[in-house]
Amino acid sequence: MNIASSGLRLLSCTAALALSLSVAAQTKDPNAEFEKFRAEMEESNPAELFEVKGEELWKARRGPKNVSLAESCDLGQGVGKVEAAYVKMPRYFADADAVMDAERRIVWCMVEKQGFKFDDIAKKPFQGGNDNNAPEITNLVTYVASGSRNMKFDIPLGDPKVRDAFETGKAMAAYRAGPYDFSCNTCHGVDGKRIRMQNLPNLATPEGAIKGVQGWPGYRMTGGVMLTSQWRMNDCFRQQRFPEPKYASQTITNLLTYMSGNSNGQMYKGPGIKR
Amino acid sequence: MADPMKIRAQLKGDVTEIRVLMGHAMETGQRKDAAGATVPAHFIQSMTVDVGGKRVVDGQIGTSVSRNPVFGFKMKGAKVGDKVVVSWVDNKGDKRSDEAAVA
Numbered sequence: 175m176n177i178a179s180s181g182l183r184l185l186s187c188t189a190a191l192a193l194s195l196s197v198a199a200q201t202k203d204p205n206a207e208f209e210k211f212r213a214e215m216e217e218s219n220p221a222e223l224f225e226v227k228g229e230e231l232w233k234a235r236r237g238p239k240n241v242s243l244a245e246s247c248d249l250g251q252g253v254g255k256v257e258a259a260y261v262k263m264p265r266y267f268a269d270a271d272a273v274m275d276a277e278r279r280i281v282w283c284m285v286e287k288q289g290f291k292f293d294d295i296a297k298k299p300f301q302g303g304n305d306n307n308a309p310e311i312t313n314l315v316t317y318v319a320s321g322s323r324n325m326k327f328d329i330p331l332g333d334p335k336v337r338d339a340f341e342t343g344k345a346m347a348a349y350r351a352g353p354y355d356f357s358c359n360t361c362h363g364v365d366g367k368r369i370r371m372q373n374l375p376n377l378a379t380p381e382g383a384i385k386g387v388q389g390w391p392g393y394r395m396t397g398g399v400m401l402t403s404q405w406r407m408n409d410c411f412r413q414q415r416f417p418e419p420k421y422a423s424q425t426i427t428n429l430l431t432y433m434s435g436n437s438n439g440q441m442y443k444g445p446g447i448k449r
Numbered sequence: 450m451a452d453p454m455k456i457r458a459q460l461k462g463d464v465t466e467i468r469v470l471m472g473h474a475m476e477t478g479q480r481k482d483a484a485g486a487t488v489p490a491h492f493i494q495s496m497t498v499d500v501g502g503k504r505v506v507d508g509q510i511g512t513s514v515s516r517n518p519v520f521g522f523k524m525k526g527a528k529v530g531d532k533v534v535v536s537w538v539d540n541k542g543d544k545r546s547d548e549a550a551v552a
Contacts, residue, residue, distance in 0.1 A: 220517035398516030
């Protein structure tokens with residue numbers, strides 16, 4: 175009896191302690207400390223190392239056709255022009271007759287202009303946790319993205335084909351399915367949601383959408399790997415327990431058109447850093 | 450060959466802030482790859498920083514430092530235009546040296 179009651183007292187004491195701790199934690203923004211760390215890291219973002227490699231790849235004559243992307247690849251701003259290209263993609267490319275995001279467009283150039291095989295690029299398109307180096311395509315995307323540092327998103331939504339991709343992406347974001355029967359919008363379609371410590375942006379608003387595309391391509395401090403928004407979108411499907419789309423598919427372009435399009439007018443800070 | 454470093458050195462008041470970003474795998478030798486084989490250790494063992502021809506840092510680092518590490522130093526006595534030379538040597542004998550000027 176005595177033992178039981180003292181056990182009970184201990185229990186209630188622990189409960190009170192836990193309660194006071196949670197009150198204390200709530201008074202401080204849980205992200206504030208990490209934001210300070212991120213600001214510090216942004217000054218010396220390892221993404222720059224990948225930028226440098228991407229620039230070399232962009233300018234080097236490579237592939238079976240021995241041409242450089244700098245002299246053959248049009249990202250929408252003229253052949254070889256990287257400046258402001260990233261914040262204006264996805265866009266419609268007449269030569270490919272498709273709306274393409276940056277990564278998809280660079281892959282298209284590597285295949286069509288340099289003569290690389292798509293299957294070879296798609297075999298290992300993203301850096302794994304045990305890989306010391308990012309794939310070439312990741313370095314290229316990082317370099318192209320760096321050309322849009324501190325520029326505002328300006329996706330040409332007036333173009334009917336881009337608008338079409340935008341609307342498809344919007345519908346996909348609202349599409350509920352999978353074993354858990356939820357859509358992107360279940361978590362990312364309203365303000366103020368979070369998963370554990372992660373605040374979830376509302377992708378339907380410009381302020382929310384920019385949080386979704388900001389920082390990609392990004393250097394993940396966990397594992398020290400460089401990853402692109404193509405990888406990030408694929409990971410959304412994985413988290414949703416969906417089959418993951420094929421590499422550089424139209425599906426991802428549509429979703430990126432929706433997210434980037436909603437970010438129009440918002441500042442892109444360039445390749446970022448993630449925890 | 451090893452990847453180039455990014456070095457920034459900025460004079461603020463009388464203090465120069467030097468930030469160095471190194472591209473290196475920094476393998477601890479503790480990890481295993483997908484096939485279960487140990488990934489051999491590969492890490493920077495020593496690094497030096499010279500400012501204006503004078504050695505200001507001569508240090509040893511090891512496997513507790515992350516991949517692609519960033520180092521920050523603050524020092525007094527440097528002038529704008531002083532040459533900052535950072536060098537490292539890893540456990541495989543690979544080395545790299547890069548330089549920048551104090552701005």
